[in-house]
Amino acid sequence: xxxxxxxxxxxxxxxxxxxxxxxxxxxxxxxxxxxxxxxxxxxxxxxxxxxxxxxxxxxxxxxxxxxxxxxxxxxxxxxxxxxxxxxxxxxxxxxxxxxxxxxxxxxxxxxxxxxxxxxxxxxxxxxxxxxxxxxxxxxxxxxxxxxxxxxxxxxxxxxxxxxxxxxxxxxxxxxxxxxxxxxxxxxxxxxxxxxxxxxxxxxxxxxx
Numbered sequence: 239x240x241x242x243x244x245x246x247x248x249x250x251x252x253x254x255x256x257x258x259x260x261x262x263x264x265x266x267x268x269x270x271x272x273x274x275x276x277x278x279x280x281x282x283x284x285x286x287x288x289x290x291x292x293x294x295x296x297x298x299x300x301x302x303x304x305x306x307x308x309x310x311x312x313x314x315x316x317x318x319x320x321x322x323x324x325x326x327x328x329x330x331x332x333x334x335x336x337x338x339x340x341x342x343x344x345x346x347x348x349x350x351x352x353x354x355x356x357x358x359x360x361x362x363x364x365x366x367x368x369x370x371x372x373x374x375x376x377x378x379x380x381x382x383x384x385x386x387x388x389x390x391x392x393x394x395x396x397x398x399x400x401x402x403x404x405x406x407x408x409x410x411x412x413x414x415x416x417x418x419x420x421x422x423x424x425x426x427x428x429x430x431x432x433x434x435x436x437x438x439x440x441x442x443x444x445x446x
Contacts, residue, residue, distance in 0.1 A: 246407065247409065247414060247417065247418065250409055254414060255302060257411060262294040262295035265290075265294075266291045269287040269288035270284070297324045297327070300325075301324075304352065305352065305355050310349075310352030311348065313351050314337075315337035315350065315351050318355045319335045319337045319373070321355065322335060322355055322373075326371075331362055331370065331371060332369075332371070333370075333373075334370060334373070335371075336373075340373070347427070347446065349423075349427075349428070350426070352422055352426070353419065353444060354381055354444065356418070357444070358371055358373065359415060360416055361384075362385075363396070364390050364392050368388075369386050369388065370386045370387065371385055371386075372386070376443060380446065381444045382444060385441075386440075389437060390437070390438050390439055391440055392416070393413075395408075395412075395413050396412070396413050397416070399417040399420070400416040400417065400420045400432060402420050402424075427446070429445050430445070
């Protein structure tokens with residue numbers, strides 16, 4: 239299925255990308271300024287800040303390249319799982335994704351990795367207080383992403399964006415990710431079902 243994205247969606251995605259990168263890039267700039275202002279006495283601390291922020295920016299870029307770019311369409315589950323694991327390293331959300339389990343359950347169709355990595359990002363949004371994101375085969379072998387944690391859930395407007403039941407003009411940088419996740423799934427002949435299973439568990443099912 240071919241899915242065309244409105245120019246407004248592209249603009250909102252650019253806004254989201256800039257938002258994701260402004261913090262680590264800004265921290266790199268702060269580290270350089272610290273060295274310029276304080277000199278050698280602060281060099282070690284500033285270099286540590288620069289190194290940490292550069293690594294954070296690199297991990298985010300790798301993830302978002304697979305999530306939004308053409309590279310994600312053909313990447314294997316192992317590659318996208320590694321990118322997602324690196325992205326979550328050191329954060330308050332733990333990731334459990336063993337790509338071999340999905341491949342044993344059912345051969346993934348092209349684009350599965352791209353949709354799953356977008357669902358993992360969406361699951362992170364559902365866990366405002368931290369928790370765990372699991373990527374695993376469901377009872378029927380189809381991939382699913384499970385967000386588990388206190389008050390796990392999506393805002394109503396985000397759920398509507400995921401389903402596509404919104405006007406493009408009503409999208410915002412906050413909801414555009416959910417919208418494109420649903421459209422990426424449709425583009426590859428799949429759809430996403432979202433199931434709230436109690437106050438601490440949200441399940442995204444990827445249906446062929």
